[in-house]
Amino acid sequence: MTKTPILQVKDLHTHFQTGGGLFAEKTWLKAVNGISFDIHEGEVLSLVGESGCGKSTVGRTLTHLEPSTSGKALFNGTDILPMTGAEFRPLRRDIQMIFQDPFASLNPRLTIEQTLAEPLFIHGLAASKTDARAQIAETMELVGMDPKVMARYPHEFSGGQRQRIGIARVMILKPKLVIADEAVSALDVSIQAQVLNLIKKLQRDSGVSMLFISHDLGVVRHISDRVAVMFQGQIVETGDKQQIFEAPAHEYTKKLLSSIPRITERVA
Amino acid sequence: MALLDVTDLEIAVAAGGKLLPVVRGVSFAIEENETLGIVGESGCGKSLTSLAIMGLLEGSQVRITGGSIQFDGRELTTLSAEDRRAIMGDQMAMIFQEPMTSLNPVYRIGDQIVETLRQHRDMTKGQARDRAIELLDLVRIPEPTRRVDSFPHQMSGGQRQRVMIAMALACDPKLLIADEPTTALDVTVQKEVLDLMADLQTRTGTAIVLISHDLGVIAETCDKVAVMYRGKIAEAATTRELFSNMSHPYTRGLLNSIPVVDHDVEWLEAIPGRVPTIDEVLPGCAFHPRCPLAEDRCNAEDPAPRDVANGHAVRCHFAGGAA
Numbered sequence: 001m002t003k004t005p006i007l008q009v010k011d012l013h014t015h016f017q018t019g020g021g022l023f024a025e026k027t028w029l030k031a032v033n034g035i036s037f038d039i040h041e042g043e044v045l046s047l048v049g050e051s052g053c054g055k056s057t058v059g060r061t062l063t064h065l066e067p068s069t070s071g072k073a074l075f076n077g078t079d080i081l082p083m084t085g086a087e088f089r090p091l092r093r094d095i096q097m098i099f100q101d102p103f104a105s106l107n108p109r110l111t112i113e114q115t116l117a118e119p120l121f122i123h124g125l126a127a128s129k130t131d132a133r134a135q136i137a138e139t140m141e142l143v144g145m146d147p148k149v150m151a152r153y154p155h156e157f158s159g160g161q162r163q164r165i166g167i168a169r170v171m172i173l174k175p176k177l178v179i180a181d182e183a184v185s186a187l188d189v190s191i192q193a194q195v196l197n198l199i200k201k202l203q204r205d206s207g208v209s210m211l212f213i214s215h216d217l218g219v220v221r222h223i224s225d226r227v228a229v230m231f232q233g234q235i236v237e238t239g240d241k242q243q244i245f246e247a248p249a250h251e252y253t254k255k256l257l258s259s260i261p262r263i264t265e266r267v268a
Numbered sequence: 269m270a271l272l273d274v275t276d277l278e279i280a281v282a283a284g285g286k287l288l289p290v291v292r293g294v295s296f297a298i299e300e301n302e303t304l305g306i307v308g309e310s311g312c313g314k315s316l317t318s319l320a321i322m323g324l325l326e327g328s329q330v331r332i333t334g335g336s337i338q339f340d341g342r343e344l345t346t347l348s349a350e351d352r353r354a355i356m357g358d359q360m361a362m363i364f365q366e367p368m369t370s371l372n373p374v375y376r377i378g379d380q381i382v383e384t385l386r387q388h389r390d391m392t393k394g395q396a397r398d399r400a401i402e403l404l405d406l407v408r409i410p411e412p413t414r415r416v417d418s419f420p421h422q423m424s425g426g427q428r429q430r431v432m433i434a435m436a437l438a439c440d441p442k443l444l445i446a447d448e449p450t451t452a453l454d455v456t457v458q459k460e461v462l463d464l465m466a467d468l469q470t471r472t473g474t475a476i477v478l479i480s481h482d483l484g485v486i487a488e489t490c491d492k493v494a495v496m497y498r499g500k501i502a503e504a505a506t507t508r509e510l511f512s513n514m515s516h517p518y519t520r521g522l523l524n525s526i527p528v529v530d531h532d533v534e535w536l537e538a539i540p541g542r543v544p545t546i547d548e549v550l551p552g553c554a555f556h557p558r559c560p561l562a563e564d565r566c567n568a569e570d571p572a573p574r575d576v577a578n579g580h581a582v583r584c585h586f587a588g589g590a591a
Contacts, residue, residue, distance in 0.1 A: 050456065161542075189483075190543075193527070194539075196527065216527075221529050222533065255456060259456045260529055261485045262529075264487065264511070
């Protein structure tokens with residue numbers, strides 16, 4: 001089966017100017033320095049690497065939060081990188097992002113209902129307030145929250161619940177591609193497991209494609225179909241999950257895997 | 269007598285005219301050359317315990333309300349500020365999670381190590397500087413004679429944490445408390461820093477209390493482990509015993525929550541619910557609302573620690589067989 005991938009990234013560069021000016025020569029930080037990958041429909045591709053490798057910049061470039069320097073990103077065959085803000089806006093419904101910090105990514109002055117209603121009205125997906133409320137209740141149940149709490153404000157929720165709300169805000173739009181940037185990294189282990197299970201289940205049930213950006217190899221193994229390992233702005237190795245974890249080819253991947261502290265004697 | 273002996277430590281937070289207990293009846297001991305890991309999730313009281321040992325709760329809303337902390341035969345909870353200053357940084361030292369905020373950004377790192385040395389040792393500036401270079405070399409900072417004059421921002425996160433370790437070890441402390449020392453670091457750097465700490469311990473015999481949320485880090489570095497949940501030690505044992513005979517349902521839940529790199533698990537066995545907030549008063553065992561084993565008595569009766577093996581204590585009605 002050779003269906004066209006939902007996202008094809010070709011030789012993407014995102015560079016930041018770090019020095020120079022009017023007369024001095026400009027210097028550049030090549031945060032993303034020529035990377036290519038495909039994501040197929042219903043597939044989870046992880047970008048894994050250490051801090052500063054450029055993995056977050058990839059996500060931010062694909063969602064127009066940073067301008068790209070060169071390269072292509074074909075979403076359903078159309079290059080989204082040269083689009084203007086107005087051209088890209090309708091696609092924001094299809095390409096959604098889950099962020100790391102559930103404390104910083106929710107507006108403290110909006111109730112959960114308002115937070116979830118906003119994207120529905122922006123994208124014209126709710127006919128009325130009643131319709132919106134029905135969709136909100138349905139989505140809250142989907143992410144394991146009681147719809148009765150929709151009148152509350154973010155500060156009334158724990159970190160894990162806030163991340164569920166962040167996920168609800170994304171899923172309520174029924175996106176085609178979700179970019180999750182360190183989506184479970186700020187959570188305690190026992191809560192991280194709940195949210196990770198939730199993301200995996202929602203992804204399976206909805207068939208949404210996902211770019212999962214993380215530094216945590218255990219989390220990546222749990223959620224991914226395929227994995228791309230990034231180092232210094234480039235992808236050093238891409239492969240099926242099994243191949244990357246069982247038979248890593250690149251020295252850097254091997255080094256990453258061998259650095260993880262392990263619990264050797266596990267309980268049954 | 270152990271180097272550090274913590275007995276029935278109680279810590280409470282003053283909030284709204286009430287004292288809310290946050291650490292309850294915590295006891296442990298640590299000998300020279302030993303590494304004790306304290307593991308638990310946010311709010312379990314692991315960091316407050318370490319701050320209490322270091323006397324860093326003074327003047328905050330948090331205070332020690334009971335128990336004793338004996339260090340090298342001296343009671344720390346009743347020590348005068350002056351006596352405490354003589355011990356801290358000299359016989360006991362601490363490193364924190366975020367090396368950038370623990371180093372003063374406007375002073376050269378060498379000067380910060382020199383300050384610690386001259387506070388506790390009768391040294392000239394020149395002698396202290398030589399010792400600072402020696403220490404930087406010890407923690408494997410390349411070109412220490414040049415880097416001694418660097419500012420913190422000129423170093424990477426891993427190097428900054430090594431500078432913190434150098435500073436902590438400046439006076440050859442008998443006890444080092446490391447609170448999430450590698451949590452802010454990349455895995456490859458984490459490995460270097462943990463290896464360095466283990467290496468330094470073999471040379472100096474320093475006792476280490478390592479506080480971490482990461483069971484993997486604990487398993488690889490510690491001789492014994494205390495697992496904390498909601499202010500109490502749920503389970504304590506030697507590392508080998510703990511990982512081969514996990515007996516508290518919380519410890520098992522914590523382990524099963526971790527997605528591992530070495531094999532595939534379809535669904536993680538997450539612990540349901542969430543950690544109760546400090547103002548929620550729960551009767552019985554603090555873990556019972558989330559516990560797969562919970563029965564009526566767990567709701568009513570707080571389990572006392574019971575031994576399931578030599579030196580392996582578990583706070584659970586079901587530990588070691590029948591309730």
